[in-house]
Amino acid sequence: MATVDRSHRLEHAGSAAADNASSGWADALHDWTTTVDHKKIGIMYVLMSLVFLVIGGVEALLMRWQLFYARNDVLGPSVFNQLFTMHGTTMVFFVGMPILIGIGNYMIPLMVGARDMAFPRLNAFGFWITLFGGLLTYLSFITGAAPEIGWFAYAPLTEHTFDRNAGTDFWALGLLISGIGTIGAAVNFIATILGMRAPGMTMRKMPFFAWTMLWTSFQMLLAIPPLTAALVMILFDRQLGAHFFDVQNGGSAYLWQHLFWFFGHPEVYILILPVFGMVSEVIPVFSRKVLFGYEFMAAATMAIAFISLGVWAHHMFCVGMSRTLDLYFAAASLIVSIPTGIKFFNWLATIYGGRISLASPMLFAFGFLSMFLIGGLTGIMLAAAPFDFQLSDSYFVVGHFHWVLIGGTLFGTFAGIYYWYPKVTGRMLSERLAVWHFWLLYIGFILTFGPMHISGILGMPRRIYTYDPSRDWEWWNQLTTIGALVQTPSYAIFVYNLVTSLWKGKPAGDDPWDAWTLEWTTSSPPPSYNFETEPVVHSRRPLWDLKHPDDPDWQYE
Amino acid sequence: MTYPAAELPIPPEIAPERTLSAAQWGMASFLVSEVAFFSTLIVAYVTFLGRDTVGPTPAQALSLKLAFGTTLCLVASSVIIHFAEAALRRGNHAAFKVLWAMTIALGAAFLLGTAFEWHDLITRQELTISRNLFGTTFYTLVGFHGLHVTAGVIAMSIVLLLAARGAVAKEHDTAVQLVSWYWHFVDVVWIVVFLVVYVGAKGGTA
Ligand SMILES: [Cu+2]
Numbered sequence: 219m220a221t222v223d224r225s226h227r228l229e230h231a232g233s234a235a236a237d238n239a240s241s242g243w244a245d246a247l248h249d250w251t252t253t254v255d256h257k258k259i260g261i262m263y264v265l266m267s268l269v270f271l272v273i274g275g276v277e278a279l280l281m282r283w284q285l286f287y288a289r290n291d292v293l294g295p296s297v298f299n300q301l302f303t304m305h306g307t308t309m310v311f312f313v314g315m316p317i318l319i320g321i322g323n324y325m326i327p328l329m330v331g332a333r334d335m336a337f338p339r340l341n342a343f344g345f346w347i348t349l350f351g352g353l354l355t356y357l358s359f360i361t362g363a364a365p366e367i368g369w370f371a372y373a374p375l376t377e378h379t380f381d382r383n384a385g386t387d388f389w390a391l392g393l394l395i396s397g398i399g400t401i402g403a404a405v406n407f408i409a410t411i412l413g414m415r416a417p418g419m420t421m422r423k424m425p426f427f428a429w430t431m432l433w434t435s436f437q438m439l440l441a442i443p444p445l446t447a448a449l450v451m452i453l454f455d456r457q458l459g460a461h462f463f464d465v466q467n468g469g470s471a472y473l474w475q476h477l478f479w480f481f482g483h484p485e486v487y488i489l490i491l492p493v494f495g496m497v498s499e500v501i502p503v504f505s506r507k508v509l510f511g512y513e514f515m516a517a518a519t520m521a522i523a524f525i526s527l528g529v530w531a532h533h534m535f536c537v538g539m540s541r542t543l544d545l546y547f548a549a550a551s552l553i554v555s556i557p558t559g560i561k562f563f564n565w566l567a568t569i570y571g572g573r574i575s576l577a578s579p580m581l582f583a584f585g586f587l588s589m590f591l592i593g594g595l596t597g598i599m600l601a602a603a604p605f606d607f608q609l610s611d612s613y614f615v616v617g618h619f620h621w622v623l624i625g626g627t628l629f630g631t632f633a634g635i636y637y638w639y640p641k642v643t644g645r646m647l648s649e650r651l652a653v654w655h656f657w658l659l660y661i662g663f664i665l666t667f668g669p670m671h672i673s674g675i676l677g678m679p680r681r682i683y684t685y686d687p688s689r690d691w692e693w694w695n696q697l698t699t700i701g702a703l704v705q706t707p708s709y710a711i712f713v714y715n716l717v718t719s720l721w722k723g724k725p726a727g728d729d730p731w732d733a734w735t736l737e738w739t740t741s742s743p744p745p746s747y748n749f750e751t752e753p754v755v756h757s758r759r760p761l762w763d764l765k766h767p768d769d770p771d772w773q774y775e
Numbered sequence: 776m777t778y779p780a781a782e783l784p785i786p787p788e789i790a791p792e793r794t795l796s797a798a799q800w801g802m803a804s805f806l807v808s809e810v811a812f813f814s815t816l817i818v819a820y821v822t823f824l825g826r827d828t829v830g831p832t833p834a835q836a837l838s839l840k841l842a843f844g845t846t847l848c849l850v851a852s853s854v855i856i857h858f859a860e861a862a863l864r865r866g867n868h869a870a871f872k873v874l875w876a877m878t879i880a881l882g883a884a885f886l887l888g889t890a891f892e893w894h895d896l897i898t899r900q901e902l903t904i905s906r907n908l909f910g911t912t913f914y915t916l917v918g919f920h921g922l923h924v925t926a927g928v929i930a931m932s933i934v935l936l937l938a939a940r941g942a943v944a945k946e947h948d949t950a951v952q953l954v955s956w957y958w959h960f961v962d963v964v965w966i967v968v969f970l971v972v973y974v975g976a977k978g979g980t981a
Contacts, residue, residue: 336797401808408804413797418789439804443812451819454915459905462819468908473822477815756786767783 254338255746256323259345261642263320264635266349267313268713273356274308275709277301282699288687298683299366300385304356306369307389310485311396312352314627318492319344319403321634322431324642326407328737328744329425331416331753336409337402344402351396358385358392365389368681370482371452373463373474378456387456394449397442404438407431416736418755422516423775425735425758426509429516430495433523434488440527441484448477475537479530487526489623491519493630494561497583500633501565503733504580505572508771511564512758518557518564525554535603536610544603551601558594562587577731578652582633585660589625593618596671611681614674620667629659632712639716640730644742645723651715658708665701669694734759802953806960809923813964816916817971823908824975833909833976836900838892842973845888846965849924852881853962856955866945872938878958879935882928889921913972920968923961930954 250258281301284293293301323341327334335341358364361384367375376386411432415424424432451474454460461467463474502509509515531539531547539547565587574580596618600606609615632655639647673694678685685691729738736753737744738761757763757771795803824833859874893914896902904914934954937943943951 336801401805404808405801405804409797409801412800413795417791420792435804439808440811443808444815447812447815447819450919451915454904454911460911460915461905461908462911468823468826468828469911470822473819477818754789756789763786770784770786772786773784 254334254342256327256335256338256341257642257744257746259341260320260322260324262345263316263323263348266345266352267317267320270308270312270316270352272709274305274313275706277305277308279702279706281305282702284683285685285695286699288685288689288692290684293683295683296363296366299368299681300359300364302681303366303368303389304364307355307393308352309623310369310489311393312348312355314489314623315400316348317631318434318489318627319348319400321496321631321638322407322427322434322492323403325638325737326410326428326431327414328641328740328748329735330411330414330419330428331736331749331755332410332414333748335406336414337406340402341406344399344406346399347402348396348399351392351394351399353392354395355389355392358388361385361388370478371474372478373469373471374465376452376456376474377464379464379466387453390449390452390456394446394453397446397449400438400442401446404435404442407435408439411435416753416755422513423755423758426498426512426515427492427495430491430498430519433519434491437484437488437491437523437527441481441488444477445481448474448481451477472537475534476531479533482533483530484526486619486622487522489627490630491522493586493627493634494519496634496637497565497586497630499733499735500579500583500637501568503637503731504575504577504583505569506575507568507572508759509564510567510570511560514560515564518560521557522554525550525557529554532601532603532606535606548601548603552598555594555598555601562591562594577636578647578649578656579633579637579731581652581656582629582636585656586626586629586633589621589629589660589663593621593625596621609674611679612674613670613678613680616680617667617670617674620670624663624667632659637731638737639719640723640726641737641740641742641744643720643723644726645719645721646726646730647715647719647723651711655708655711655715658711659705662701662704662706662708665704666698667701669697669701673698729761734762736760739764796949798949798953802956806956809960809964813916813919813967816912816919817967820912820916821971823912827907827909829907831900831902831906831909833913833972836896836902836909837973837976838895839973839977841888841892842969845885845892846969846973848881848885848888849962849965852878852885853959855881856958860951860955863943863945863948863951868938868943868945871943872935875931875935875938879928879931882924882931882958886921886924886928889917889924916968916972920961920964923964927954927958927961930957 250262253259280293281298284290284298323335326332356364363383363385365371365376365381365383365386367381367386367389371386371389374380376390411424411428451460451462455462455464455469461469463469463471465471498509498515529547529551531543532551535544535547576584596614600609600615600618636647636652639645673691674680676691676694677689678691678694685695726742728740728742730742731738736755739753740748753760757775759771763770763772830836855874856878859871859878862868862870862874902910902913904910931954934943934950937950
């Protein structure tokens with residue numbers, strides 16, 4: 219067998235010690251708040267997201283408590299409205315996007331062989347403004363009450379006439395400024411991926427995660443600014459007496475829905491494309507095979523990024539658009555399933571015949587594959603306009619998108635975190651706790667969101683704070699709440715594992731998974747400058763080439 | 776078992792890729808996001824065009840003559856900034872500074888024109904942002920464009936200050952190039968606004 223010539227490696231163990239030169243809490247705090255290192259910023263993004271994940275989770279549990287019994291009145295309608303508004307807003311803007319941006323921030327420069335992101339100070343600015351956006355949104359509680367508008371903030375609920383509290387202003391301002399941070403991150407990713415790749419890493423030799431982050435960033439560039447503009451319109455309506463969504467003076471609630479969903483639909487792909495990239499890194503390594511059909515996967519990613527910009531009004535079938543528009547948006551939405559299907563079959567083909575290891579990252583990748591499939595299929599059902607007429611705004615829809623966002627985004631993100639945690643900390647996570655985390659989440663998740671599909675088909679509308687006992691929804695709601703309670707300890711186990719493995723985990727070494735991309739050529743954790751010498755790349759698996767100089771990949775690509 | 780070095784395959788030479796620099800990609804993608812932003816404001820303007828029940832309408836309130844003048848300022852500034860860049864490329868720093876200063880002056884003239892227009896609209900036509908849908912969408916669209924012009928004038932003034940201190944590189948300077956990309960973009964947005972808002976208002980259809 220060929221042996222790895224360690225002298226070729228670009229590692230620099232011991233440099234991590236230099237990073238610890240600062241002593242004491244004050245120095246550490248100063249260090250972290252002023253850092254422009256993409257790795258520290260990435261970690262802060264992920265930590266921020268985890269804190270907001272707990273907050274959003276508690277909001278969900280409170281809602282499940284309220285819905286456990288028919289005619290329950292522990293929360294009341296107003297608090298319930300505030301909770302689902304903040305839960306949705308939190309999970310999309312302050313958990314989903316920042317956790318993916320954070321992982322991208324840490325990994326992308328390492329994976330493309332760069333020493334930092336293209337604009338380190340813009341990067342730091344993006345993180346802090348995202349965090350302040352989150353805090354500002356939560357400040358709305360101090361104004362008396364959080365907004366009762368839903369995360370989609372349908373007009374005219376956001377107008378001053380219907381909401382005289384300042385909560386909506388804080389909410390809009392919070393999303394607006396965190397959106398500016400997101401655009402900054404997108405600009406940074408594009409500049410880094412297109413302008414700072416290591417010599418030899420052509421567009422066709424990029425790690426697949428970098429390719430998906432590139433197209434995610436492209437979608438952010440086109441989807442976030444319309445939301446920013448629409449939020450400005452809300453603020454102008456409320457503060458300056460403008461009339462954009464002021465229906466009593468000719469404004470249009472319909473315009474808001476178009477603008478919001480023009481952002482809102484690509485947003486779900488912003489939340490899933492990076493995850494496609496992460497599992498496309500994990501599945502090959504744990505199947506010991508190259509990614510099947512790289513070019514088709516790449517083309518499918520691009521296709522999704524473009525097509526999903528033109529399908530937004532499938533969220534509006536019940537608004538009363540014309541039949542032509544219904545037909546177009548239904549057909550366009552169904553077309554997205556083609557590139558998504560291509561991806562799915564390519565992942566299966568990568569696994570097929572592989573030497574599969576069921577280590578924690580792969581376990582979660584399997585969780586992703588199985589659950590995302592089901593979420594995708596209910597998505598196809600809802601894209602058919604006549605079906606949607608029946609089930610729009612019912613719990614079926616709630617079940618569907620949680621299936622995609624948790625079964626898809628969250629499971630895939632966990633796969634990524636279990637995969638890269640050893641690189642970031644130098645320690646392995648406990649596999650035993652990971653198995654507990656996985657199965658509690660998997661079973662709890664199915665138990666929470668499976669019954670929602672049925673209560674939805676039985677006619678339960680979403681966003682209601684209670685229901686009549688005669689409707690036979692109680693049993694399904696109780697199952698859902700029990701499912702949520704099963705899920706809850708899984709998150710606690712995950713956080714416990716993250717924290718205790720920092721010192722209890724067994725040392726990871728540079729390349730614990732015997733992987734193939736550039737980040738694994740550095741020490742764990744990587745030195746602040748990432749690479750001492752600029753790496754040179756000849757194939758999609760540069761580390762394979764180093765380990766197997768007798769049989770390098772570039773001979774076959 | 777190890778292989779003798781002579782038998783190892785030798786990787787092909789790496790051909791250097793010709794692409795934009797990271798800074799250029801950054802500015803280009805920022806401008807793409809700006810296109811999405813202004814498109815949204817224009818969509819809002821067009822959506823509400825002619826739906827007002829209270830005046831003034833665009834045809835009553837807007838002065839095409841004034842807008843034509845301000846448009847000329849911006850278009851001329853775009854041409855001049857192009858020559859400023861060309862002068863820098865030839866290494867003619869003195870010409871660069873003069874042309875760059877002229878661009879700033881034209882940008883400032885545009886802003887003055889807008890200020891004059893808004894003063895007239897608010898005091899004589901009684902058109903405010905809360906007056907009607909036209910006021911709402913007009914001030915938002917033109918206001919955000921004006922904000923971008925202001926940012927451009929400030930950025931260009933900083934570059935001029937740097938140039939006066941001799942901090943602008945000969946032949947090629949990234950800051951100069953990126954600021955001028957931004958300025959061209961602000962110009963193109965204005966041409967669309969001019970056609971949709973001002974020419975549209977007097978075109979008889981609105
Ligand atoms: Cu959608």
